[in-house]
Each structure stands twice: as structure tokens, then as C-alpha cells.
Amino acid sequence: MKSPLFVSLLAAAGAIPMLAGTVNVTFSGANGQTDSSGYLISPYTATLNGVSTTIYCDDFANEVTNGESWTANVTNMASGNLSNTRYGADSDSLLTQGGTDQSFNALQVYEMAAWLTTQFAPSGSTGYANNGAIQDTIWDLFNPNTENPNVHPPTPSSNTWLFAAEQNYSKINPANFNILTNTGVQGTGQEQEFIFAPEPGSLVMLGIGIAAMAFGSLRKRLLPAKS
Numbered sequence: 324m325k326s327p328l329f330v331s332l333l334a335a336a337g338a339i340p341m342l343a344g345t346v347n348v349t350f351s352g353a354n355g356q357t358d359s360s361g362y363l364i365s366p367y368t369a370t371l372n373g374v375s376t377t378i379y380c381d382d383f384a385n386e387v388t389n390g391e392s393w394t395a396n397v398t399n400m401a402s403g404n405l406s407n408t409r410y411g412a413d414s415d416s417l418l419t420q421g422g423t424d425q426s427f428n429a430l431q432v433y434e435m436a437a438w439l440t441t442q443f444a445p446s447g448s449t450g451y452a453n454n455g456a457i458q459d460t461i462w463d464l465f466n467p468n469t470e471n472p473n474v475h476p477p478t479p480s481s482n483t484w485l486f487a488a489e490q491n492y493s494k495i496n497p498a499n500f501n502i503l504t505n506t507g508v509q510g511t512g513q514e515q516e517f518i519f520a521p522e523p524g525s526l527v528m529l530g531i532g533i534a535a536m537a538f539g540s541l542r543k544r545l546l547p548a549k550s
Contacts, residue, residue: 345506346371348514349392356446358455360477365458366443367517371395371503378503378517379440381433382409383462384471385515393514394506400437400497400518405429408502409516410465417464420486427489430497435488436461437500437518442484453484460484470513 351368358364365379396407405411408429415432416424427435439461444450462476463485479485505514 345394345396346503347373347392348395348503348505350387350389351375352389354446356451356454358459358477359480360459362458362477364455365440365461369517371519371521374521376519376521378519379436379443379461380458380515380517381436381461381465382470382516383466383476384468384474385513387515391514395503395514396506398502398504400430400433400500400502403430405433405502408433408504409470409513410468413465413468415464417485417489418482419489420482425489431492432464433502433518434492434495434497434500436464437497438492438495439484439488440500440518441495442487456480457484460488464488 349370351370353363353367354365356364366377367380369376369378398405398407398411410432411429413432414426414428416426417432419425439457442450442457443454456479459477459479463479466476499520501519503517503519505516507513
């Protein structure tokens, strides 16, 4: 039975070099925590080119299941090019703390989601109970969406985390966050999208994997055709 698990954003401390290209993704599972509506929430775990990585979901309109594998584009938020992301062509009108609506472009909304991923608290900590509201706010940032306008995420319990994201998103370093989008990108029935920032130790292996895939593709193009 499929549980709604959603695109992901990963955040790691420190300067993370920009990644680009495609990776092989296998979804490993959720941490078991749910929001008030019973949906499994971030952080999730996946392997990217065999490297275990923590991912955070921004996409309620689609699903993934444990053990599911797919090929995904990696888009760094500092690249300025969101063409390979699911919501890169969308802007959003969001309620602000002042009580008025304000329009934000797609990059700003992704950056809000990225900031929110840094606010998840570990199990046993004081803020652990807030994780459901944080996840619901991330999902709601991309609602409604052009991908599946008939699917709506749970309504956040309050606007607290939305207002916090609007006030703090500009403080993040976009180069530290990457968006993971299946190569199909458009249409329904896609794998969920995630944002991630690998730990420095795993970044080297992930970068090597991406470079190897790119080199393999280039080599195939350069090899002479067999007669």
C-alpha cells in the first residue's frame, strides 16, 4: 500500500559545492513520524548513486514506495536554472504576517522550503512535536500546483512556520541545497521531488558518481558507430 511520501529537501551545515547532472535514486524509507493527518513526514532516507542521503519532501501530489528506484535530475538552488524541477515555472501568492498576500517567485518558494528543512528536530528533542507542522507547511508552499491541482496537502495547524520561512529564507546559502526531481518532471504519476544537501563525507562519493555517469554518456557519444 502506498503512503504519500513527498519531494525532498536536504540541508547540511557548511559550504557544499554545487552539484548538477543525474543520479540513480533508491528510496529507503521514512523515519516513522507522522503529521496530525497521519501522513509520514520528512526526513526520509534514499541512496543517490549508492550513497545514503537524507531527503526532505516538497511534493504532496505524487508518491514513492520503499525500495522504489528511478533516475533523477539534481538541480542546485544557486544555479539560477529551475527548468529540471517540478515547480520551477510556478510563482505563489502567500499570506504574510502583515495580513496581506505577497507574490513570491519559484526560487524564493524553494528557498523557503529549504530553510524549513533546517528546522526539523531529532526524536526526543523539545521541538520534535513541531515536525508535522513544518512538513505540512513545506507541502502547502507548493499548493495549488500545476502538476496535480486536484490533490491538496494537509492544512498546516497555523501560519507560524509560513511566516518564519518568509522572514528567514533569504538567510540560507542556496548553494547548500539541491533539488532532486525525477527525469520525467512533468505530468501525473511521477516520483516525488526532494531537496537534499549531502554530508561533506558523502559529497565526494556522490560527486564522483555524477561525474562517472556524465563521462559514460559522453564516451558513448564519442565512440565510432559499428559497421
